[in-house]
Amino acid sequence: MAKRSQLPLTALRAFEAFARLGKMSLAADELCVTHGAVSRQVRGLEALCGVKLTQGPRNALKLTDAGERLARSLGHTFDELEQSFREVRAAADRELHISCVGTLAMKWLIPRLSGFHARHPELSIRVTEAYGPVDFTREPFDGAIRLTESVTGGDMTATPFLDNFHGPVVATELAQGGLDLASTPRLHTRSHRQAWAEWSEHSGVPVPDAPEGREYEHLFYMLEAAVGGQGVGISPWIYVANDIAAGRLAAPFGFTPTPARFHLILPGSPPKRGLKAFREWLIEEAATAPAPPMLVHHGLRQTA
Structure with missing residues (x-):
């Protein structure tokens, strides 16, 4: 792809505003700069182009033929740019x-x-x-x-839009007749290994040592392991409400609120x-x- 030349965009914008509005002062107001800044940009653009774009006294400048051609082209270009910008911004919104x-x-x-x-x-x-x-x-x-x-x-x-409750969850068949925490494999997530200690603190239920601990990278992996009967893990209620309603999981101790x-x-x-x-x-x-x-x-x- 061919490399674009370095266009003097600031100067082109200043000239387009002057050509459209007819006065340096009006262009300066639109661009939030001084009258002198617009004038300098137009003079600089003429130097880069190597041709006069304006003519006449300073207080009554008119466009030359070259200025008219450039102004028409810039008008169309800025109109297209503005429309494209509005479309992109609207899509982003x-x-x-x-x-x-x-x-x-x-x-x-x-x-x-x-x-x-x-x-x-x-x-x-x-x-x-x-x-x-x-x-x-x-x-x-x-x-x-x-x-x-x-x-x-x-x-x-x-x-805050949703309270949080958590508790042990396990496959329904493992919870029948009560759950023995001391003999059931304990499920953990790598990012929140303190979940069992937090539940014990919030619930007041002592948690005995487990015969085996199994760790998973994400909570949703751990929940699928619980559904598969691989052990008991701690989960927020909102994550397992549907699984409990469907009978895929059980919560033998219920849930307790968290801070x-x-x-x-x-x-x-x-x-x-x-x-x-x-x-x-x-x-x-x-x-x-x-x-x-x-x-x-x-x-x-x-x-x-």
Whole structure:
């Protein structure tokens, strides 16, 4: 591909504004610069072109024939550029890029997005899996969903929309007659190995040593291992509500609340159009989430 020459874009823009508006002062106002700045740009452009583009006294400048030709060409070009820019910006406004913790995206958010699209057909949601701290200055996200106790960092707003409950989950057949935590393999995720200790602290249920521990890279892998009867793991309620309702998993101890909640985090600067609608829909959808079975102790059976 041939290399483009270095066009004097600032000077061309200044000349186009003068040619269209007819006065240096009006061009200066439109471009938010001084009268002298526009004049210097036009003079510089004439030097680069090697031809006079304007003629007459300073207070009544007119275009030369060369200036007229250049002005017509620039007018068409800037009109096309402006139209293309508006189309690209409009398309960007219609797409909301949401960063979300992966299991919530898979188990709860994405299955419900058809309802949002039916209500707002002009908008589309693109979901990217992410877990780390939110930094809108470095990541190209319009909004983020995180499970956290609080949100820190300047120039961000956070809306809690969904409470979090967690508890042990296991294949239904393993829970029949009560679950013996002391003899059932313990399932963990690499990124949150403290899940069992946190559940014990929140629930007040002591957790005995397990005969075997099995670790998985992601929570959704661990949940599939639980469904397959490979052991018992800790999960947020919202991730397993459908599996429990369908009989794929059981929660013999029920669920207990955690201090963390699911938050929608938005940049503090004026957010992209459509995010207000997404936030309102998210809050409404969360309000319809089923309540979890609460903590019970009768399912606990420990061997001596």
